[in-house]
Amino acid sequence: MSDLKNTVELTIPMDAEFHWSVGSYMERFFAGLGERKLMGIRCPGCGRVFVPPRMICERCFAETEEWVEVGPGAVAVSFTAASVEVDPKTGGLRDLEEPAILALIKPDKADSAFVHRVLEAEPGDMREGMALEPVWAPQPAGDLSGLLGFRPAGAGG
Numbered sequence: 001m002s003d004l005k006n007t008v009e010l011t012i013p014m015d016a017e018f019h020w021s022v023g024s025y026m027e028r029f030f031a032g033l034g035e036r037k038l039m040g041i042r043c044p045g046c047g048r049v050f051v052p053p054r055m056i057c058e059r060c061f062a063e064t065e066e067w068v069e070v071g072p073g074a075v076a077v078s079f080t081a082a083s084v085e086v087d088p089k090t091g092g093l094r095d096l097e098e099p100a101i102l103a104l105i106k107p108d109k110a111d112s113a114f115v116h117r118v119l120e121a122e123p124g125d126m127r128e129g130m131a132l133e134p135v136w137a138p139q140p141a142g143d144l145s146g147l148l149g150f151r152p153a154g155a156g157g
């Protein structure tokens with residue numbers, strides 16, 4: 001066992017701004033979010049649908065090009081609850097006012113999953129395989145902010 005009495009706590013300020021192109025595939029995915037659509041892409045080799053899209057299937061090495069709309073229903077493959085978050089200004093951890101639920105979410109008709117927030121739910125409500133639906137921004141922009149997260153299916157309007 002390590003000796004925790006001799007640990008040193010470091011605070012490392014981070015500048016978390018990014019200045020890089022997400023590429024045409026991600027631009028199309030983001031544009032779909034602006035229309036309240038989850039867009040995936042199908043591999044011509046194995047037929048799997050990837051969300052978010054990827055240009056090359058890692059199983060077949062085939063180039064993907066057939067866009068398909070997936071969801072809007074989805075399932076929680078797994079989940080966790082976070083009680084702290086990284087403060088982008090200081091790089092340290094700060095407490096959240098209430099726990100945030102993060103889930104690995106697989107949209108219906110997709111063969112891959114991604115991590116997003118689960119809203120309008122308590123950690124104790126969560127079950128593996130539970131049905132979710134997207135929560136869209138009131139006027140979704142064509143970027144990540146358009147999709148606020150997911151919530152238990154049928155939880156609200």
Ligand SMILES: [Zn+2]
Binds near residue numbers: 058060
């Ligand atoms: Zn494939």
